[in-house]
Amino acid sequence: MNRIGWIGLGSMGRPMAANLLKAGYEVYVYNRTREKADELLAQGARWAVSPKELAEICDVVITMVSGASAVDRMLNGETGVLAGLSAGKMVIDMSTISPDDSRRFAKQVADRGGQFLDAPVSGSIKPATDGTLLILAGGKKDTYESCRPLFDVLGKNSIHFGESGMGTSAKLVINLLLGMTMEAISESLLLAEKTGLQREQILQMFSESGVNTPLLQMKKQNLLNEQFPAAFALNLMLKDLGLALETADRTSAPLPAAAVVHTVFNAAKETGKGELDFSAVFLHLMEMAGNQ
Amino acid sequence: MNRIGWIGLGSMGRPMAANLLKAGYEVYVYNRTREKADELLAQGARWAVSPKELAEICDVVITMVSGASAVDRMLNGETGVLAGLSAGKMVIDMSTISPDDSRRFAKQVADRGGQFLDAPVSGSIKPATDGTLLILAGGKKDTYESCRPLFDVLGKNSIHFGESGMGTSAKLVINLLLGMTMEAISESLLLAEKTGLQREQILQMFSESGVNTPLLQMKKQNLLNEQFPAAFALNLMLKDLGLALETADRTSAPLPAAAVVHTVFNAAKETGKGELDFSAVFLHLMEMAGNQ
């Protein structure tokens, strides 16, 4: 398992592939636009002309792309990964997609004799660069064990949740909590604002109390300055909340606060904050309160 | 400011008074039932026959009681604190009451020539014992400054939010966030449960991610074992959420998720979980989902 094929060189994929390279793996890369590979190639990575070629050369192929339809394009078709796959090879999808899509891809890979893991990550660009992501895996236990050395390079920890789709399920759960926590912080902050308390002091109070979170520390400046450059866009959070509630509906889980939070993010997007960071939900609540 | 009068020897008041004693203050205590004072008296505290006597003897009187009506009883009446108060003395109320009640008591104390601070705390029994509470103060700046040495004994930090009532306002804000965060954790956990994920793994995932909180660490065992011994009773959280929403209504702050969270806690209480810890809202959500 020395040759790793990497597909997807976005802001997460590049530092992750670079970490594998640094750790001594032979890394082959493919990306829709080749320029994004330049830096990695300079660092020793090699270019493959297609996903198919990657699959032929490498023991493991990792996809880290924008969503289920991008994974689909990379796996299927004449030059797709599946076309180059042979028995015993592994495909790891680290994108955030729905559990149903994960299970579908797992089946496609298994049908070609391969092994599949869904392994989305919790954490954004900085932990991707530092190799301190949290990796959420679903698939066969022994496939997961075989891939652990890679996960140990990419993340500070990995958790194997069970069969295919369980990794992406766990990702929906954590993003639901992320969205709801952001809403909780924002509503509490709005109440503080309305009662005349100073925002900075309230954020300090939160920081020193039982409700302090890494999330709060990351978003504190956004909330203070009312500037919301997208680290994780509100649009994307809205999409994940939608997937979480769809799953809740299908599994008969009544989530009353989550349902309302989803509609707040929806309204935030429809009133023009979709491209901002998801912490801009605070901005939306302020507008609703006539405070802007 | 060497003689401190302490009123209220519940599970929070006793360790707090003990810390002042240890720090070298002369502490006089009064409590409705005298037995609760035995241990403190053995440690060197002295008994006062009434709140009035406390006020006559001491420079500062601190109340740490169950609510606004208890504060009222201690301040007013023939043997109350106000009857013994003279110009320049200070009264600090550390109970959790509404901002309106704080302002009322501040006025009563000022009318007698005294100075008043509302200074509720964030933190429960352990930080009260360790002297690591977070103290949330409202009242005149110089009164606050005079009392800081006491706060430095009782807490790891204190914040002065502004005029009378601002301390109790801040307390409502942080308890709102506490209640909403507990709901967010519980709903996310329920979704995980329904999709077949293991609770222990999900709690581990939360613990290692951006949504980790001291709160989660405190309640983790409750959630795992479905045992909810009250550290902070659901009933009391419900009361605070009610006060927060009442304040939101009066200040025209639309808090959609908070409004729903309040109804969930209300239903949790009405279906019999009021005396349990407020993390038992998870138990309630599980029941709603037919999982118990």
Added chain:
Amino acid sequence: MNRIGWIGLGSMGRPMAANLLKAGYEVYVYNRTREKADELLAQGARWAVSPKELAEICDVVITMVSGASAVDRMLNGETGVLAGLSAGKMVIDMSTISPDDSRRFAKQVADRGGQFLDAPVSGSIKPATDGTLLILAGGKKDTYESCRPLFDVLGKNSIHFGESGMGTSAKLVINLLLGMTMEAISESLLLAEKTGLQREQILQMFSESGVNTPLLQMKKQNLLNEQFPAAFALNLMLKDLGLALETADRTSAPLPAAAVVHTVFNAAKETGKGELDFSAVFLHLMEMAGNQ
């Protein structure tokens, strides 16, 4: 019971007093600004110089004013109704106030030997003019029976719900349903809009189905033309929803949808629709959906 004292000549009070006059009652009126009485005086009503005088002259005094503090001003003080009240006289308050306030006024009247009814009405200007209001009464059964002839003139029906405060409780309940129904219509209409259905056809569909209401018929033109002249201002509906939820909190009634509806009306007000009709909540939802 021939002499009726009437206090409050707003848009509801004037036609109601006129109906009593037409029915043959001797009507004495008092109002803060005298001009509003001109028309009634021309029709045969007589002016009283104060609420006290009204109470001295009349068997029954009816208040129909803007809220609890206005009722308070009319009842109390040197020239107030209570100052002129003697045993056996009746005071009927038809304003919309809280059950607690009703009970307080009932006690004040009883302390003077009088009898009190809270009797708010369901219905707006047109039914007030036509004498087809629905009257919601609380107080002693025999007091209610004595007043029925008056209610038969003012309304198409009256209901006696029980002791003092029960009339105003019933009023909160019906206004809660009114607000929630308006929200339900508005959200359904928004979904229709977003799926490309024609608003007029959808309103026709509602009108011919099991969800048709007199309310829908009254507001249909508003919804079609997106013009919301206030028949019942959103501000006032928001106030009533607030009172209803406060009552729900005090009586431990978890009302999840009502809680959310309240926050929607709150946001509608804070974004500038408080003076419009309460059906303008549709406008607010449209804005939230980026449709304006």
Added chain:
Amino acid sequence: MNRIGWIGLGSMGRPMAANLLKAGYEVYVYNRTREKADELLAQGARWAVSPKELAEICDVVITMVSGASAVDRMLNGETGVLAGLSAGKMVIDMSTISPDDSRRFAKQVADRGGQFLDAPVSGSIKPATDGTLLILAGGKKDTYESCRPLFDVLGKNSIHFGESGMGTSAKLVINLLLGMTMEAISESLLLAEKTGLQREQILQMFSESGVNTPLLQMKKQNLLNEQFPAAFALNLMLKDLGLALETADRTSAPLPAAAVVHTVFNAAKETGKGELDFSAVFLHLMEMAGNQ
């Protein structure tokens, strides 16, 4: 257009087919279990051995079955309607399915040269029997016009909302309003209950006011007696609310109260009320309030 083929003889289908028969149409029927046809056959209907045969014999085929998968089974396969369809024939689906499914079936029928209408109905068994349903149609305008004589027999009115899928969209909208109205009635009634008002009087008040609905009249006895025999099962309402919210998500319509209502119905089902009438949501709210 004299020969009508009817598929689906459930509690709605039978009286509807009988009405066509009474109106003089030649009606051919097909149903999975033949016994359900006995009464209609005695009244003059004729039996077809398969959906295919129906399509060969008749000008119009109407499906009134349990859901999209049942429609699918009737249309497709060797003995399905499509196998017997020739150019110019019409297929009308009156079942409640999703707009996406309607569009899919419309395409399948068009591919065989036929014309398709989605025409779900508003109304239950009594209006089906009386021929007073409200028919909600989507599809080509001229197809709709050709079918109007049939709709005039089956319903008191029909509305053509536009292209394929618009009939089923309208159905989701009206059922959303139905569910939300039921929730609104139930929450208001719960508040009344908690404040000590009599349920019967409150229902009378609702009945005489602006919020009266045919729905309320239909469910009044259920609410009074706390007996909820299913006229429209809570399970089915929950399914429709789920479809409505899915559509809302896809079309970016933030529906905050609807989102919460959905979770209440979900919890009502999960706590065992799925098979009862959807008005049993009142029972669920009462339980949440500790009133049962």
